[in-house]
Amino acid sequence: MATATADGPEHRLMHIGGAWVDAVDGGRLEAVDPTSERVVATFPDGGEQDVDRAVASADEAVENWRDLGWARRGAILRELADRITESADALARLDVVDSGNPLTGMRRDIAGASAEILYYAGLSPEIRGSTSPPSPDTLSYTLREPYGVVARIVPFNHPFKFAAGKVAAPLAAGNAVVLKPSEHTSLSALELARISEGLLPPGVAECGDGAREHSRGGAGGPSGRSANRLHRLGAHRPCDHALSRGAHQARQPRARWQEPDRRLPRRRPGAGGAGGSCRDEHRPLHRAVLRFDLAPLRA
Amino acid sequence: MNIARCTGQSCGSTSRLFVHDDVRGPFLDALVERLSELRIGDPMDELTEVGPLTFRAHHERVLGYLASGLREGATLLHGGRRPAQQPRGFFVEPAVFVDVEDGMTIAREEIFGPVMSVLSWREVDDVIRRANALPLGLTANVWTNDVSAAHRTARALQAGYVYVNGTGQRPTGTPFGGWKTSGLGKENGLEELLSYTQEKTVTVTFL
Numbered sequence: 001m002a003t004a005t006a007d008g009p010e011h012r013l014m015h016i017g018g019a020w021v022d023a024v025d026g027g028r029l030e031a032v033d034p035t036s037e038r039v040v041a042t043f044p045d046g047g048e049q050d051v052d053r054a055v056a057s058a059d060e061a062v063e064n065w066r067d068l069g070w071a072r073r074g075a076i077l078r079e080l081a082d083r084i085t086e087s088a089d090a091l092a093r094l095d096v097v098d099s100g101n102p103l104t105g106m107r108r109d110i111a112g113a114s115a116e117i118l119y120y121a122g123l124s125p126e127i128r129g130s131t132s133p134p135s136p137d138t139l140s141y142t143l144r145e146p147y148g149v150v151a152r153i154v155p156f157n158h159p160f161k162f163a164a165g166k167v168a169a170p171l172a173a174g175n176a177v178v179l180k181p182s183e184h185t186s187l188s189a190l191e192l193a194r195i196s197e198g199l200l201p202p203g204v205a206e207c208g209d210g211a212r213e214h215s216r217g218g219a220g221g222p223s224g225r226s227a228n229r230l231h232r233l234g235a236h237r238p239c240d241h242a243l244s245r246g247a248h249q250a251r252q253p254r255a256r257w258q259e260p261d262r263r264l265p266r267r268r269p270g271a272g273g274a275g276g277s278c279r280d281e282h283r284p285l286h287r288a289v290l291r292f293d294l295a296p297l298r299a
Numbered sequence: 300m301n302i303a304r305c306t307g308q309s310c311g312s313t314s315r316l317f318v319h320d321d322v323r324g325p326f327l328d329a330l331v332e333r334l335s336e337l338r339i340g341d342p343m344d345e346l347t348e349v350g351p352l353t354f355r356a357h358h359e360r361v362l363g364y365l366a367s368g369l370r371e372g373a374t375l376l377h378g379g380r381r382p383a384q385q386p387r388g389f390f391v392e393p394a395v396f397v398d399v400e401d402g403m404t405i406a407r408e409e410i411f412g413p414v415m416s417v418l419s420w421r422e423v424d425d426v427i428r429r430a431n432a433l434p435l436g437l438t439a440n441v442w443t444n445d446v447s448a449a450h451r452t453a454r455a456l457q458a459g460y461v462y463v464n465g466t467g468q469r470p471t472g473t474p475f476g477g478w479k480t481s482g483l484g485k486e487n488g489l490e491e492l493l494s495y496t497q498e499k500t501v502t503v504t505f506l
Contacts, residue, residue, distance in 0.1 A: 028386070034351040034358075034389040035341060094342065100351040100389065102342040105304035115471045123492055136506045144496035156353050157308040166486075173495040184354040229495065252496075 012043040012186075014209055015193035016050065018202025026048040031187050032064060034100035043186050044211030054206040055227055058149045058176035061203030065287035066146050066174035070124040077121040077172060081114040083195045084164060088114075091188055095159045098187045109161035116165035121176065124172040147228035148172035154189075163189035167205055170229075178206040178227060201281035242298070301467045302337065302393055306350050307413035307442040310481075311438035313466055317418045323419050327397070330417070331377045334393050339382045341379055351389040352412060358389035361412035365394060368405040373416070374398040398459075401429055409435065423452070435476030440466050459485075468469045 011028070015022035022028075027045030032038070044050070065073065084091065092106040130140075151169040154162035159181065163246035167177045181189035186209040193207040301309035318326050342350030353357040365379045379394035393413035397404050406416050420426035430439065439458035443449050453461040459477045460469070469475055469487065476485035484494055 032354065033436070034353055034355075035343075037355075037387050037389075096342045096350075099353045100307075100342050101305045101308075101353075102347045102350045103345060104348075108304065112471070119471045120492060123489060126489055127492060127496055132500075138502050140500060140502040141503075143499045143501065144493065145499055146496055150495060157305045157310075168493040169486075170489045173492055175495055184357075 008065075008200060009041045012041050012190050014044050014046060014050070014190060015197075015207045016054045017060075017206070018115075021053075023047055024053070027210070029183055029186070029210065031098055031185075033097050035097075039098055041187060042088045043190065044208055045183075046180075046208040050208050050210065050214075054178045054208050055149055057203040058178055058206050059203075060228075061201055062146070062148050062174075062176035065171075065176055065201060068174075070127065070174075073174065074121040074124055075170060077117050077168065079199055080164075080196060081121070083115040083199070084110065084114045084117070084192075087184050087191070087195060091160050094188045094191060095185070099156060099159050099185045106160075107157050109209060113161045113164035116161075117168040120168040120172040127173055137232075137242045144173075146170075148175060149178060149227045150181065150229045151177040151178045151227035153180045153230075155184065156185040159185035160188035161191065164192050168193075171178070171200075175229070176206070178208065181207070181209055182212060302349055302413050304467065306352055307393070308353060308411050309467070310409075311460065311467060311469075312409075313438075314415055315430075316415055317420050317430060318417055320419050320421050326379065327376065327395075327417060330395060330415075333386075334377055334395065337393060339385065339392065340392065344353070344376035348391070349390075349393060349413065351385075352391065353491065355389060356379045357411070358391065361391055361410060363390070364405055364408070364410045364412070364414060367394050368399070368414075368416075370402065371401070372398065372403060373403060374418075379414070380471055401432065403460050407433060423448075427452065427455045432454075434480045437476075438462065438466075 009031075012031075013022060015021075021044070023044035023046050025047055027047060028038045029045045031041040031043060033040045046054075068076075088107065090108040091110050092103060095101060095106040096103050102111075106288045113263075127144045129144055132140040132142075134140075152166050152170065154166050157161065163179060167179055170177050170246050179189060179192075189207050189209065193205070196205055301312055304314045307314075337348045338344075338346055339349040340347045352361060365375070369375060373396040375394060376397045377395040378392035382390050382392050382459060387451050391413065394415065396405060396414070396416045399405075399416040399418050401418065403416075405414065406418065418429075420429070436458045438460045439448055439456040440458070441452045441455075442464055443452070449463045453463060457478055459481065460473075460475055462468070472488055474485040474488035474490060476482055485491060
């Protein structure tokens with residue numbers, strides 16, 4: 001989604017809570033074509049308040065997404081893969097402009113992203129528990145439950161492939177995802193949000209962007225809401241900063257490199273929060289379900 | 300080394316090549332010949348095989364590694380400069396260093412660009428020890444027609460993903476993740492899916 005500007009490169013928006021938005025503080029970053037060194041677009045420089053907004057919105061949406069069950073989530077993800085395939089050429093060309101990677105490689109990247117989404121859509125019923133050796137008067141079994149809100153930070157070398165491919169597993173498992181693409185290659189991730197519109201319920205897959213020093217992965221902003229699991233991909237350095245502050249700092253251990261912090265408590269949005277009533281928030285979800293569950297479930 | 304896919308900007312880049320002394324000469328000739336043929340230019344062109352690096356600061360970083368290789372005594376056998384036909388853009392010609400010592404910066408750190416170091420070896424145990432003597436351990440590659448040597452070496456290498464006779468192909472569903480400091484956990488498989496869940500045990504007591 002872009003907004004018209006009188007002159008110069010077009011300005012893209014990020015997608016939070018079903019809406020196309022700018023950064024709260026109005027900050028912007030430039031997308032530079034590394035071949036021409038020209039600025040080809042601008043986009044929001046998301047900051048802490050934007051992360052907080054995205055996590056809060058994802059938190060509102062995740063329960064219904066989880067409760068859809070794997071088959072309906074899988075059907076929606078398969079439709080997402082189809083939409084990506086339909087837009088493959090444009091997405092590949094956007095990544096060429098934004099990243100400088102050759103077109104042949106980026107075409108393979110887009111195909112790879114679709115394949116990864118289809119793979120996890122098909123694999124999701126393998127999220128199983130187990131039973132333990134029984135005793136005469138007890139039964140023990142395990143369940144595997146989604147975390148809730150997952151933050152994914154992805155690097156610049158395969159922009160769309162990582163943006164789309166790396167949200168597949170957490171979504172298939174019933175989590176909502178806040179995606180943070182590289183500040184050097186954000187444009188195709190914003191296109192992923194556009195492609196997902198009307199398919200993924202608002203809040204289930206949030207796409208923010210911004211410079212890395214702002215991307216604290218939903219570590220707990222002004223409202224104290226936090227992502228339940230952080231997964232960062234792509235560098236050999238610790239990312240302590242990603243979860244090192246916020247409301248939980250005093251009593252929570254820092255996340256280690258690429259390690260999910262499994263101990264951050266799930267925060268429920270307070271009554272009368274910014275998300276509106278549950279019914280209004282979730283109505284688009286039900287439409288999406290009605291639209292997409294029939295064919296795959298009958299197959 | 301994924302040059303045509305992403306200009307060497309790959310977490311699985313084959314930046315250190317250990318080549319047996321007996322084939323070193325012909326190997327270097329063939330490598331330089333192939334690199335000379337690569338089409339560098341506008342990445343939007345269907346025929347282009349090498350584009351620019353993705354952003355200015357990274358371009359400067361890769362140029363910094365090239366300078367460090369020269370400063371520490373390695374010899375630039377091929378490439379490493381701005382292509383003559385590309386006056387602008389974050390381009391760098393794919394580069395090959397020789398006379399590289401294992402302890403040099405270019406042989407120890409992740410350059411994340413189209414820069415290769417060719418090192419030589421004679422004893423297989425020795426080359427495996429040298430290959431493993433880094434804190435990194437995401438990918439490794441083995442090239443051989445000896446099937447036993449391929450399997451034995453794949454087991455000996457300290458890396459989360461080993462390619463035999465082909466690099467960069469990661470079929471969907473093949474678990475991918477690093478050993479040592481190269482990340483935690485696995486992606487691209489059931490383990491990744493399960494990593495986005497938390498297990499809960501329920502014990503029911505019959506009254």
